[in-house]
Amino acid sequence: MASGFSALIHPVILCGGSGTRLWPASRESMPKQFTPLVNADSSTFQDTARRVADGTAFSRPTIITSSDARFIVAEQLLQAEVQADIVLEPERRDSAAAVAVAALHAARRDPEAVVLILAADHVIGDTAAFVDAARAAAVGAQAGRIMTLGIEPTAPSTAYGYIRKGASIDGVEGAYEVGRFVEKPNRHGAESLIADGALWNSGYFLFRADVMLAELETYAPEILAATRAALDGATTDLDFLRLDATAFASAPKTSIDYAVMERTDRAGVLPVSFPWSDVGTWDAVWDVLPRDALGNAVRGRVELVETRGSLVHSEGEHLTAVVGLDDVVVVSTPDAVLVTSKAKAGLVKELVTQLREKAHPEADAHRRMFRPWGWYQRIDIGERFQVKRIMVTPGGRLSLQKHFHRAEHWVVVRGTAEVTVDDRVVLVHENEAVYLPIGSMHRLTNPGKIPLELIEVQVGSYTGEDDIIRVEDIYGR
Template sequence: MVQVIPATEVIPVILCGGSGTRLWPLSRSGFPKQFLVLSGDDSAKSLFQQAVERLNAIGSPEIQLGRTVVVTNEEHRFLVLDQLREIPKVKATLLLEPVGRNTAPALTLAAMYAGEQSGGEVDPILVMTPADQTIQNGQAFSKALQECISVVAADTAKKTVAILGITATAPETGYGYIKRSGSQGVHGEYTVEQFAEKPDVQTAKSYLENGNYFWNGGMFVVRASTWLAALKEYRADILDTAKTAWVARTIDQSADTDFVRPDKELFKVIPSESIDYAVIEKCPSSSQFAIKMVELNAGWNDLGAWDAVWQVGKKDEYGNVTSGDTLLSNTKNSLVHASSRLVGTVGIDNLVIIETADAVLVADRTNSQDVKSIVIQLEQQKREEKNLHRKVARPWGWYDSVDEGERFKVKRIQVKPGASLSLQMHHHRAEHWIVVKGTAEITNGDKVIMLTENQSTYIPQGQTHRLANPGKTPLEIIEVQSGSYLGEDDIVRFEDNYGRSK
């Protein structure tokens, strides 16, 4: 039984960044992998939702969990919010980064927030994990984190950081390593002797044979004050600039979720650095702070490439992992994912085939980590397939661009019950709306009309307009745009429920 030191508050912290490149085309920069539903313990939940539930499962009579903190990009806030609403028992605060600055500034925001929320009465312990990993054994994960909490809580000097060291099962060259030393402590912890960078194959094999090296999965337990003190010691420039941006923050509060925004221009000044490089790797050779490691053997995977998704997926008798509408013949050891249509395979082995509505990836499974080369080409060609899917999530619902050509575009739009788009206008296009499901409340200039199924209206170019769903069921319309320019940036917002108006 884990002996937990009582009388402290524990704050779950989810770092939810990511550029959405390694699992393209299912993952995009506007919809990175942590929001995907992939193979794992619970295929009905995204990686982000699994991370939230895992951290909130470590509570006990001795471990009092505080409000979950999610550090994410401003552009992903509504994806996070929508997925959190599917976990109603969890209340969260979203710390919104205007630009990515790596994990050290992200954890610093969480530490400053947690310290302020405690009012100085307690020094909360932060339990931090990335949002894009999978764990097969949730009980083992909870036990290891509880042991880490005990290690940190027992240090009255507040100089200890606990890290999970993942049992190495193969000579992986894509992970950093942790080397432990000494004997096991009362809470199952070891002293960390050093951190090792991603090794070559021979070095990785020697690590595996040694037995004292573990993968670094980037999961830490630390008091808020300890992290800030260590950052002051090793990277005061990050701490000082983060504090300046934090002081100038703005806050949007709601019943279930708070949005906290550091000042955008001041945040851009913060140096971009990882937790490991900024602080953690400096601690073993210093007398100021101690790094302790608790072993985690729970079927961990960071799903860093499509091959990793295949590894953790449920395989058929021929070693295939499939998702969606697929038909396989004489196919072995392959990953086949169909998002929008039937995908058939004949006579293939060791391939990855990922189909979406606007892109298809075919790759040798052992080279699937090189998908980034395709993403680089997309970026160089300024193609939208790098950033967004054909179907795009919005805070009010979604739209799907089903067809387009010269001077026209056709969209299918769904609006959630009670939601509405912004009051807006377009300089370069007119729009025709046809209601196919539900009831639409439409502002068209100075008129407000109600339309139901099979009814339509026309929005002239330059006309102020708004689409809303006053009903209790989803509203669906077909929108036909026509004009000289049909880009998403031809929107002037006058009023908006989601803070996007100028």
């Protein structure tokens, strides 16, 4: 194709974001890049990982994510059948630190490795065109440029930053020097930029590891020093590489655009025209979804009457009906419902801030909470009881634990449980129950080959998550 680049590109997927503007589907406990937002059976993170799975173009990818998301990342990679290194950031330090870690990590194997930085939450409509573009830009990266992919605008969007093109780059077909990075403009500014041939700033970067490290040394030496120490002090935890927390915390919190890209004279841009979206808000999600003749994008149990141009998602068993409204967004989840308009969807970020201020747990926690061993979901709660549905993956094992304020009844509804209660170990099969008295030491394991599902009825004066004493845990929690 359009490539003189023959070595393998080293992809690094950044997926530390929390995506609050897509609440209630996206929350801190399960950010948008891990949810089946656009495709019903895969997340944008999985789509991104698969997009760089072509072994003739890419080497084994690296994932940089938060400690909280590590089990989700591992589970989703397993589902997507993609093998990767997983690097854990002890806290969020924005993209400059993450890119520095990516460059340092790649340089350990090959200082001249060409690194491709990818966001985990973008939608790209044409993988072949994307791979061709990456390989074409890699030529510039190999020659010492820090290349970006610049998306040919399809509308005067005010949601994206822009890149003005400079002079052509000799020897890199179709590429330009970066004239200037432009912050998100207003509508009029966007129109002028497009008239001048400016491109959307996609946030994809390609660079040689040693080149990025040199630029960091010049423009952001504190970030480089902090991340180098964080990587030197990193520990291996199960399958994860965990950066040293103290060192990493000392990295200034800033974007790679600000730290390097706007300062370096090595910035280049390759204009590309594949379909692309950062699906940053619900109106952008609507924009990339298939729609019916009336312009509605629906999922789940949805009924519409005289409704046009709307996004209506209904999760689980819920029935969601919209009557006589146009251009609205309705997202119904098992514990929270959002109703907004496409025009005002950007305000959802403020809603989440408001929910946090009022300490609503739904601001950050999903009803279904994913754990390394599977998930649990509250299905009912009363004054002195709580009911949960618990799923344990084959081989999954909860921590050895006890509670001071509640007894638990477990009824197995699928699969087989191995239950430890004090010094007894019993197998509990489908349609069997077991009782765990207050104060008993207990543990739940799925010894079988199919998922284990059980209904847990907690009874007691207090049923909060924090009434738990963990004695032993195979996941190191």
